[in-house]
Amino acid sequence: MTEDRTRILVADDHTLLREALCELLGAEPDFEVVAQTGDAKAALQQAALLDPDVALLDIQMPYNEDPVATVRQLLLRRPGMRIIILSMDDHPLLVRSLLALGVHGYLHKSVSRATLVAAIRERADSGRRVVTVSMAPGELRPQGPRSTPVQRLSEREAEVLTLVSTALSNRQIGARLGITEGTVKRHLRKTFDKLGAVSRLDAVNKAVDLSLIRAQPARRTPLAS
Incomplete structure (x- = not known):
């Protein structure tokens, strides 16, 4: 729509x-x-x-x-x-x-x-x-505050964040996992808090750096309405 x-x-x-x-x-x-x-x-x-x-x-x-x-x-x-x-x-x-x-x-x-x-x-x-x-490699790259120590992500939080790394929207992630969009947002809020992240991209980058998730290639298959 x-x-x-x-x-x-x-x-x-x-x-x-x-x-x-x-x-x-x-x-x-x-x-x-x-x-x-x-x-x-x-x-x-x-x-x-x-x-x-x-x-x-x-x-x-x-x-x-x-x-x-x-x-x-x-x-x-x-x-x-x-x-x-x-x-x-x-x-x-x-x-x-x-x-x-x-x-x-x-x-x-x-x-x-x-x-x-x-x-x-x-x-x-x-x-x-x-x-x-x-930024381009070697340039200034501002980062958000980090939680100390970083808490381990739950299995579902890692699953949601892995799908975020493929550039899916919250609605698409929810449909793929069989959960509501609101539940996806709650998982992301908890993930942000654990990683000290300020955005989806920041959370993915930090989780990959910490080996909490493995980044996946972006998917382009739209979900059926």
Whole structure:
């Protein structure tokens, strides 16, 4: 159903990349690309007109001499919209400035499809802002607080988190395991607390690093409605 989908605005001045990105996102059953544009002015106009849930924004576009100002305007016009930066520019000062403004993700363009999809699906069940950061190798990589010591995950928590690593939504995970979406969220909250994680991607990365789960390749088979 359309009302259950995450509505996405894609803004990137590289036409081939933008179109490929829109095609990739459109293949996800719970995503809907409502607009795509190649410059910052059009992105502001489309955000105001269409009120998307998520803006996927390349900060290196025409009419975008000041990326921080562009993001600030987007947030002022649509405070409830989540902004995810997708860029080749990983300068630590720029990353910190944009995160401080309130963006929900800063992803280098080398990230995998699974990482991008997981960042777009990210929600903060507790009401706090969840931030996903994935930088190029060797760059600054902010991390959330860790629990000390890290508690072992239950069998079900590890099972849920393994499916999260394949970029499945909570609803898809619930259907696959025969449990409710609310139960999936409860398992994830407990997992976040045990790992000191601030997002789904952060939880997966920490669990893999600690050998608590083995990351799986992303799945693309949509569930029947």
